[in-house]
Amino acid sequence: MKLYYSPGACSLSPHIVLRELGLPFTPVKVDLKGKRTADGADYLTINGKGYVPALGLDDGQVLTEGPAIVQYLADRKPEARLAPPNGTLERYRLQEWLNFISTEVHKQFSPLFAPNTPDATKEAQRERLANRFDWLSKQLAGNEYLLGREFSVADAYLFTVLNWCGYVGLDLATW
Numbered sequence: 467m468k469l470y471y472s473p474g475a476c477s478l479s480p481h482i483v484l485r486e487l488g489l490p491f492t493p494v495k496v497d498l499k500g501k502r503t504a505d506g507a508d509y510l511t512i513n514g515k516g517y518v519p520a521l522g523l524d525d526g527q528v529l530t531e532g533p534a535i536v537q538y539l540a541d542r543k544p545e546a547r548l549a550p551p552n553g554t555l556e557r558y559r560l561q562e563w564l565n566f567i568s569t570e571v572h573k574q575f576s577p578l579f580a581p582n583t584p585d586a587t588k589e590a591q592r593e594r595l596a597n598r599f600d601w602l603s604k605q606l607a608g609n610e611y612l613l614g615r616e617f618s619v620a621d622a623y624l625f626t627v628l629n630w631c632g633y634v635g636l637d638l639a640t641w
Contacts, residue, residue, distance in 0.1 A: 467491040468522035470512060472498050476572060477519035478629070480535045482622040487543045494522075533564040536619035548619050556613065563612050563620035570598050572627045578634040592636060603641040 469484060469491050471477035475498070484491050495504040496518055503509055513520040513530050521529045521538070529535050537560075540549035550556035574595045577583040583591075602624075606612070612620045631638050 467524060468494050470494045470496050470503070470509070470518050470520040470522065472496050472518045474630075475518050476532050476623075476626055479532050479619075479623040479626040480519050480521065480539060482625070483536045483539045483548060483619050486548060486617070486622070487539060487546050489539065489542060532623060533561075533568055536564070536623065537561075540619050547616055548622075550613070550618075559613060560618060560620055563618075564623060567620065567623050567627060571595065571602075571624070574598065575627065575630050575634065579630075588634075592634070595636060596640075599636075599638075599641045 467484075467489065469477065469480055471481060471493055472495065481493070496502070496509050497504075498517065501509045501516055503512070510516055512522065512528055515530060519530070519532055519535055521535045523529060529538055537549055540546070541552070544551065549560055574591050577591050578588055609615070611617050612624065628638060
């Protein structure tokens with residue numbers, strides 16, 4: 467497998483999962499501005515969306531979108547228990563968390579990283595994130611991890627996006 471990544475990006479989440487699982491993979495760095503891999507290949511021929519992560523499978527197929535990739539990886543080694551079994555309510559709870567992180571947390575950061583975003587918009591985004599963090603803090607009360615007592619792929623994803631807080635003026639000490 468090949469993990470197409472960019473330092474500091476959300477591709478850290480599947481990287482964490484791959485390391486947790488001990489699965490062999492080749493990391494391939496992507497220049498997101500130039501849309502080229504470290505060896506000069508046109509990244510758009512690998513992932514036409516132009517962003518990371520992408521996972522090149524051994525059969526030549528490419529899987530994109532972080533939440534799909536981390537579930538695929540967890541299912542490769544179910545005994546590691548990074549995702550509940552398919553078809554269980556717990557698995558749907560995992561998907562619920564992955565969707566929340568993707569749509570309500572991760573996507574709120576995008577305007578904060580864009581240099582041309584107006585300051586008023588950035589402040590509104592910070593407020594939205596603060597509201598999400600308030601809710602998250604309540605959900606985590608008494609739990610070690612998002613799904614309770616065991617680390618999951620959702621925790622890897624949340625860790626990844628929370629690492630961006632310092633870069634956008636959000637102090638997690640509040641929560």
